[in-house]
Amino acid sequence: MKILIIDDEQPTLEMMELLLGAFGHDTLRAENGEAGLSLFTAERPDVVITDVKMPGMDGIEVLSRIKEMNPTTEVIVVTGHGDLDLAVKALNLNATDFIDKPLQRDALEQALKRAEARLEKSRGEANDIEIEHRGDIAVIKIHGNVTSSTAPYLRNAIDEAATKGFQRAVLAFDRHASINGGGISLLDGIIKNGGSQKLMIALAGLAENFRRVLDMVGVSKRTSIHDSVDDALGALRQS
Incomplete structure (x- = not known):
C-alpha cells in the first residue's frame, strides 16, 4: 500500500x-x-x-x-x-x-x-454478518466494519436468533474488525436493550483499543467483553 x-x-x-x-x-x-x-x-x-x-x-x-x-x-x-x-x-x-x-x-x-x-472489502454489509449455533447460544459473527449502516443487519440477526429460541448470544468480531462512532453507538444501544428480543449478549474478539473505547462509554458495565468466543460462551453459560 x-x-x-x-x-x-x-x-x-x-x-x-x-x-x-x-x-x-x-x-x-x-x-x-x-x-x-x-x-x-x-x-x-x-x-x-x-x-x-x-x-x-x-x-x-x-x-x-x-x-x-x-x-x-x-x-x-x-x-x-x-x-x-x-x-x-x-x-x-x-x-x-x-x-x-x-x-x-x-x-x-x-x-x-x-x-x-x-x-x-468488496462484499456488501448484508453478507458481513452470519449466525452460528453453539449449543444453546447463538454466535453472531461480524466481519469487517461496524458502522451505523450495519444496524439493520445486526438487529435482524439478533431478532432471528431470538425467534429461533436463543436467549443468549455472542457478538463475535473478526480480528480486523473496525468500529466507527456510529458503530459504537449502535453496540451501546443493542447492549442496553438486548435487541428487541431482550437477549443476554456478550462481546468477543475486539482489539484492545476498541475495548478501551467501549469501556470509556460504559458498555463494559452492561456486558462482558472477552478475548475469544470460547471465553464468552463460558461466561454466558455460567451466568
Missing part, C-alpha cells in the same frame, strides 16, 4: 517510515497538516497515518478534510496515551483506527491490517 505519514516530530516520522518499509509499504511523509493535505491531493495514498496533536492544522482537521476529499481513504490517527476523547472524536469522523504514542510495532501492524481489510 501507499501510505502517507503526517507528524511534526522528525524521530517519529523516521521510525514509522522504517517500520512501514519493513512491512513492505511505500511511504510519503509530511511534517505538518497543511503539507500532508498537499501531498494527499497530489499522490492519493491508500492510507494516511496522522498525529492528532500538531501545531497549526491538527490531526482531527486533517482527518475531516481527507474524508471530504475521498471518503474511502483509510485514516489511522496517532494519539497520546490516554487521549480516548480524541480517539472517539476521530472514530466519529470515520477514522479506521487509533494507536497510542509511544508507537508499538504490533499495534501499528494490526491497525494497518484493519485498514487493508477495509480497502479490500
